[in-house]
Amino acid sequence: MADRVYLDWNATTPLRPEARQxxxxxxxLVGNPSSVHAEGRKARRLMExxxxxxxxxxxxVARRVxxxxxxxxxxxxxxxxxxxxxxxxxxxxxVSAVEHAxxxxxxxxxxxxxxxxxxxxxxVVDIGRLAALLAGGPPALVSVMAANNExxxxxPISQLAETVHRAGGLLHVDAIQxxxxxxxxxxxxxxxxxxxxxxxxxxxxGVGALVLGAGAEExxxxxxxxxxxxGRRAGTExxxxxxxFGAAAAAALAALQADRAQITALRDRLEAGLRRTPGxxxxxxxxxxxxxxxxxTAPGMKAExxxxxxxxxxxxxxxxxxxxxxKVQPSHVLEAMxxxxxxxxxxxxxxxxxxxxxADIDRCLEAWRKLSMTLLKGGDETVLExx
Numbered sequence: 221m222a223d224r225v226y227l228d229w230n231a232t233t234p235l236r237p238e239a240r241q242x243x244x245x246x247x248x249l250v251g252n253p254s255s256v257h258a259e260g261r262k263a264r265r266l267m268e269x270x271x272x273x274x275x276x277x278x279x280x281v282a283r284r285v286x287x288x289x290x291x292x293x294x295x296x297x298x299x300x301x302x303x304x305x306x307x308x309x310x311x312x313x314x315v316s317a318v319e320h321a322x323x324x325x326x327x328x329x330x331x332x333x334x335x336x337x338x339x340x341x342x343x344v345v346d347i348g349r350l351a352a353l354l355a356g357g358p359p360a361l362v363s364v365m366a367a368n369n370e371x372x373x374x375x376p377i378s379q380l381a382e383t384v385h386r387a388g389g390l391l392h393v394d395a396i397q398x399x400x401x402x403x404x405x406x407x408x409x410x411x412x413x414x415x416x417x418x419x420x421x422x423x424x425x426g427v428g429a430l431v432l433g434a435g436a437e438e439x440x441x442x443x444x445x446x447x448x449x450x451g452r453r454a455g456t457e458x459x460x461x462x463x464x465f466g467a468a469a470a471a472a473l474a475a476l477q478a479d480r481a482q483i484t485a486l487r488d489r490l491e492a493g494l495r496r497t498p499g500x501x502x503x504x505x506x507x508x509x510x511x512x513x514x515x516x517t518a519p520g521m522k523a524e525x526x527x528x529x530x531x532x533x534x535x536x537x538x539x540x541x542x543x544x545x546x547k548v549q550p551s552h553v554l555e556a557m558x559x560x561x562x563x564x565x566x567x568x569x570x571x572x573x574x575x576x577x578x579a580d581i582d583r584c585l586e587a588w589r590k591l592s593m594t595l596l597k598g599g600d601e602t603v604l605e606x607x
Contacts, residue, residue: 246266267287288427301361313362315362315363427465521595
């Protein structure tokens with residue numbers, strides 16, 4: 221990979237050396253974390269250390285961190301009718317129009333009780349619309365992501381929490397793209413439930429967590445059987461994955477401020493370079509965003525062709541969420557923002573990480589210069605012929 225530039229960090233990140241080392245050490249442990257003998261207690265200690273690191277990073281209580289097989293399962297565990305809210309058990313689900321597919325699917329709620337909250341042209345949730353949906357109905361669980369995986373837009377979580385709690389509901393925050401990139405505090409933000417994932421911060425794939433805030437009493441398990449995770453999620457825990465998660469979280473949180481400043485500067489350099497091409501649009505650039513995410517389009521560009529063109533130049537980018545079975549599809553996020561059909565089909569996402577360099581950005585811009593010249597000369601259909 222030394223001859224390639226990786227700019228698809230929102231899809232997944234490289235494994236951090238600290239995570240690899242922690243995983244290798246965990247693999248060598250014999251004990252089951254649920255066993256009471258010395259071997260089991262050693263495995264349990266490793267798992268609880270990781271739980272404590274993650275809890276500290278979110279201002280949470282360690283015993284309220286529930287390990288899962290990833291972000292999708294964590295979201296499914298959170299999105300459940302019957303959770304106890306101040307106004308009574310939640311009976312319906314409200315989700316923003318720009319949520320990840322695992323939230324838009326509704327979790328364990330029946331489709332008939334799931335409603336969508338509109339967003340503005342930048343992709344920010346319409347708080348007035350949320351208040352209107354909450355008014356007069358039964359208690360609701362509201363699910364809004366902290367940071368959008370396509371645009372990087374940050375939602376006003378504290379304001380949303382106030383609106384939800386005034387109506388007697390609960391707020392779930394999908395923080396999978398935000399954790400490790402911006403400071404988060406589950407209780408200060410007013411979130412009742414929060415989900416995170418290891419592989420977005422340099423940990424392994426296949427491990428995530430649901431974190432309960434002060435306002436959440438308990439969750440209703442999806443997987444029943446043994447008493448693992450305090451009865452919230454049955455099944456022997458993925459010890460190696462959890463150890464890697466904890467190590468990655470510690471590394472990401474320790475470097476958060478320095479990485480944030482460095483990556484913001486690189487993103488600004490990238491966007492300035494992209495805008496040298498006439499007609500380039502950077503979506504949501506007027507809204508508060510993650511420091512690492514750029515979603516852009518240009519006249520006549522189709523995302524599928526652009527992604528291939530970048531790839532042939534040695535630059536890995538994407539057309540948006542990686543959770544669509546490898547298919548390049550129009551962005552539902554942009555459609556919800558009121559973007560044109562052409563824009564929704566032509567948007568390309570560039571996402572940076574802690575090891576991204578100025579040289580990487582310059583190489584990406586050179587690839588874009590070649591690609592854009594081809595687009596301007598002959599249209600999208602000629603791009604593959606050139607490359």
